[in-house]
């Protein structure tokens with residue numbers, strides 16, 4: 001297992017091509033995708049494609065979305081991580097968890113440690129994050145981990161708020 005970081009209750013590891021079933025579980029729930037600009041995954045073949053083409057290539061830069069587990073129960077709960085955007089050069093913090101694990105502070109915990117890891121271990125100069133203006137849970141997470149609100153704009157036809165963190 002390629003472990004990236006540990007928090008008091010969670011650990012984050014790299015995804016592999018064997019994890020299509022996990023990604024399918026997460027990305028097939030319309031509630032999870034409610035504020036995101038992407039279609040629900042229909043089958044494992046599609047999930048494998050996302051892993052190979054989008055998630056795994058990010059690991060070459062030591063960045064990426066990392067599979068997140070509850071340490072005590074070894075339960076997969078979703079992902080959290082840092083993504084490099086080739087078009088803008090930005091590195092953004094993101095997280096996505098299965099609905100049954102919402103409301104327990106896991107997103108805040110994973111996001112806080114991921115942000116610290118990016119700034120203190122990877123020595124990134126800047127990390128951004130954005131969330132749909134109506135995605136109140138996600139906005140709350142960004143505020144709680146101390147990211148600074150920058151602006152509201154329209155991205156891919158969606159009104160989003162952008163946040164930033166620097167060392």
Ligand SMILES: CC(C)(COP(=O)(O)OP(=O)(O)OC[C@H]1O[C@@H](n2cnc3c(N)ncnc32)[C@H](O)[C@@H]1OP(=O)(O)O)[C@@H](O)C(=O)NCCC(=O)NCCS
Pocket residue numbers: 031032033035036095096097098101102103104105106107108109130131132135136137138140141
């Ligand atoms: C966004 C998401 C990761 C939050 O996960 P979570 O584990 O519930 O987050 P936490 O428990 O750490 O914190 C959520 C905070 O938002 C608050 N919150 C949740 N729903 C809320 C709502 N509708 N209105 C206001 N606050 C809300 C919670 O009370 C909590 O704040 P508190 O600790 O001060 O009480 C989760 O909802 C998710 O995976 N959503 C689908 C994917 C997604 O939208 N990702 C973000 C893309 S920008």
